[in-house]
Amino acid sequence: xxxxxxxxxxxxxxxxxxxxxxxxxxxxxxxxxxxxxxxxxxxxxxxxxxxxxxxxxxxxxxxxxxxxxxxxxxxxxxxxxxxxxxxxxxxxxxxxxxxxxxxxxxxxxxxxxxxxxxxxxxxxxxxxxxxxxxxxxxxxxxxxxxxxxxxxxxxxxxxxxxxxxxxxxxxxxxxxxxxxxxxxxxxxxxxxxxxxxxxxxxxxxxxxxxxxxxxxxxxxxxxxxxxxxxxxxxxxxxxxxxxxxxxxxxxxxxxxxxxxxxxxxxxxxxxxxxxxxxxxxxxxxxxxxxxxxxxxxxxxxxxxxxxxxxxxxxxxxxxxxxxx
Numbered sequence: 442x443x444x445x446x447x448x449x450x451x452x453x454x455x456x457x458x459x460x461x462x463x464x465x466x467x468x469x470x471x472x473x474x475x476x477x478x479x480x481x482x483x484x485x486x487x488x489x490x491x492x493x494x495x496x497x498x499x500x501x502x503x504x505x506x507x508x509x510x511x512x513x514x515x516x517x518x519x520x521x522x523x524x525x526x527x528x529x530x531x532x533x534x535x536x537x538x539x540x541x542x543x544x545x546x547x548x549x550x551x552x553x554x555x556x557x558x559x560x561x562x563x564x565x566x567x568x569x570x571x572x573x574x575x576x577x578x579x580x581x582x583x584x585x586x587x588x589x590x591x592x593x594x595x596x597x598x599x600x601x602x603x604x605x606x607x608x609x610x611x612x613x614x615x616x617x618x619x620x621x622x623x624x625x626x627x628x629x630x631x632x633x634x635x636x637x638x639x640x641x642x643x644x645x646x647x648x649x650x651x652x653x654x655x656x657x658x659x660x661x662x663x664x665x666x667x668x669x670x671x672x673x674x675x676x677x678x679x680x681x682x683x684x685x686x687x688x689x690x691x692x693x694x695x696x697x698x699x700x701x702x703x704x705x706x707x708x709x710x711x712x713x714x715x716x717x718x719x720x721x722x723x724x725x726x727x728x729x730x731x732x733x734x735x736x737x738x739x740x741x742x743x744x745x746x747x748x749x750x751x752x753x754x755x756x757x758x759x760x761x762x763x764x765x
Contacts, residue, residue, distance in 0.1 A: 448520035492744075499738035506732040519739035523727070528715040532723040533743070535630060539719060540699045543637040547694055548687070550638065551645045554679070557648070559653045576643035584707035585638055591622040591708070598622075626716040629709040633717065636704050641697060652686040653679070695751040700744055720744055 500519050502511040523529050558568070575583065590598060599619045602608035610616045622628045656679065664674045680687070702721035705711060711718035711726070718726075720743055728737015 468604040496738040534717045536719045542634045629717040
């Protein structure tokens with residue numbers, strides 16, 4: 442018997458259990474796979490699927506906080522009712538504007554920050570610590586800081602603008618001595634966008650930075666030898682290589698910002714009036730504070746098609762780039 446034949450026979454004896462021996466559960470790939478997958482399935486079913494179908498049932502009923510039972514089927518009456526309210530147009534408009542503006546500024550700042558952190562310089566580790574602080578900081582604590590910065594009377598931003606002659610009577614931003622950021626419609630929306638960018642920039646930077654450091658340095662060295670400038674390298678090498686990770690960062694941004702009400706609830710509270718309300722916060726006001734669970738669920742379900750479309754589009758773009 443040759444050596445190859447002996448090795449083949451040994452492998453067969455090793456792969457096949459001896460007669461009279463039983464295969465344990467840990468040796469069954471299908472069973473082990475099901476056990477490992479079970480926690481994720483239970484999590485999705487308990488915390489995603491069940492609340493989602495419960496929200497659909499509530500939106501088609503007349504449930505309230507005082508009577509949360511799903512007794513009477515009203516069809517699409519709740520959706521029709523909330524669509525005809527003036528606050529719905531503001532909430533939908535603000536949700537789209539805030540998400541889109543955050544996405545644009547976040548993408549630009551992420552690329553700039555990644556390009557900075559991809560280079561070696563003194564104090565780089567300290568900069569990394571400062572980078573992660575906005576993401577690690579509790580939202581309530583961050584809101585306190587932003588409320589001070591945007592205070593209608595003691596804002597340090599207004600103080601600086603007055604000191605340089607840009608704010609006050611007879612100035613470009615005057616005549617008032619304060620801008621009242623959280624008391625004006627578009628300044629309030631701009632403040633929410635700025636806070637969202639500040640909060641989500643660390644996450645998107647970390648995601649994209651991982652791909653930036655994986656690009657071989659030989660590509661940049663060859664581009665430098667060919668005389669390519671910074672912007673040519675950026676648009677011909679860096680951004681195409683980061684396409685998938687930028688798509689992932691954009692997807693996370695849309696999912697986080699469009700479905701989040703924390704910043705608005707802690708800063709503008711939807712005011713003045715309902716000019717800075719967004720769909721999640723309006724759903725909370727209607728369903729929880731207002732007691733109309735069915736209408737609150739109907740408003741919340743308006744978020745689902747947008748988030749689903751954003752997820753599908755981002756994943757398709759990622760797959761296309763990966764296959765290219």
